[in-house]
Amino acid sequence: MLQRIFPQENSSLSSLTALSEEAGQATILLAEMLGSPLARYPQLLQEAFSIESKAKELLLTTMSASRSSFATPIPREDIFTLATTLYSLVENLTSAAHSIQLNQLEDFPQEVSTLLDLIQHQASLTTAAIPRIRNLKDLDSYWITMLRTTKQAQRTAEEHQALALKKQKTRHYLASSLLISHLTQANQDLRTLATEIGRLSVQES
Numbered sequence: 001m002l003q004r005i006f007p008q009e010n011s012s013l014s015s016l017t018a019l020s021e022e023a024g025q026a027t028i029l030l031a032e033m034l035g036s037p038l039a040r041y042p043q044l045l046q047e048a049f050s051i052e053s054k055a056k057e058l059l060l061t062t063m064s065a066s067r068s069s070f071a072t073p074i075p076r077e078d079i080f081t082l083a084t085t086l087y088s089l090v091e092n093l094t095s096a097a098h099s100i101q102l103n104q105l106e107d108f109p110q111e112v113s114t115l116l117d118l119i120q121h122q123a124s125l126t127t128a129a130i131p132r133i134r135n136l137k138d139l140d141s142y143w144i145t146m147l148r149t150t151k152q153a154q155r156t157a158e159e160h161q162a163l164a165l166k167k168q169k170t171r172h173y174l175a176s177s178l179l180i181s182h183l184t185q186a187n188q189d190l191r192t193l194a195t196e197i198g199r200l201s202v203q204e205s
Contacts, residue, residue, distance in 0.1 A: 012072055012079050013134055015062035019086045020127040022055040026093035027120040033100055034108050034116065041101040048097040055090040059083050073134050074200055081196055082130075089123070089189040096182035103175035111160035112176075115183050118153040122146060122190040129197060139201040146194030153187040 026048065033044045062083040066076045099105070129142040157180050164176055 010073055010134060011065040012062055013131060015058055015065055016079070016082055016086065017127060017130045019055055019058040019062060019083060019090075020123065020130055022051050022058060023086055023089045023093065024120070024123045024127055026051050026055075026090050026097075027116065027123050030093055030097055031113075031116055031120060033097055034113060038104055038106060041104075045097050045101045048094045052090050052094045055087055059087045078196065078200060082193065085189050085192050085196070089186055089193075092182050092186040092189060093119075096179055096186065099175070099178045099182060103178070105175055105179060109160060109163070111156050111163070112179070112183075115153055115156045115160070115180070115187075118149050118156065119183060119186055119190065122149055122153075122187070122194075126190060126193055126197075133197065133200060136201050139197055143194050143198035143201065146190065150187055150191040150194065154184065157184045157187070 029044060029048055029051065033041065033048075036044060062079065066072055066079045072079060125142055125146060129139060132138055132142075160180055161177065
């Protein structure tokens with residue numbers, strides 16, 4: 001492969017790492033929103049939109065770096081998959097923040113905080129794993145941990161939905177279900193990232 005013959009240009013991996021860091025910032029902002037009064041929601045939502053805008057710029061930067069590099073650390077189609085999935089993750093986290101503001105949600109149950117904590121942990125693990133794609137080393141533990149935590153997050157979301165269906169009135173149930181749906185999609189994005197990185201580790205090693 002050309003990547004093994006010629007010096008590799010790693011700007012695309014740097015952009016991917018920066019993109020994953022924006023996803024991490026989105027989880028931090030969302031956690032702040034859960035603990036804030038309603039009056040702060042508009043400001044925090046604007047900050048979420050700003051993070052999404054930065055992520056979009058980094059997506060375009062990653063694609064440009066991939067196209068202009070003679071040799072990339074991993075195949076270009078894999079860079080594309082990772083970049084677009086990371087951007088989808090940011091979009092879903094922003095949509096979660098938007099749903100909180102739109103429906104004026106507050107007094108969140110423990111399951112929502114637990115789910116977001118798991119997503120935040122997964123985003124941090126992913127940011128640490130992406131630079132290691134360069135030499136495809138020490139990625140097995142990341143992949144296995146991500147599979148376990150994404151499944152745990154999915155079960156937490158299911159538990160929330162079951163409890164909410166029993167206890168919440170229709171309007172609040174629909175509003176909280178929209179939030180959980182966005183968080184569940186973010187969790188699925190993280191599982192997709194882990195699966196792709198695990199596949200690369202096996203395929204390219």
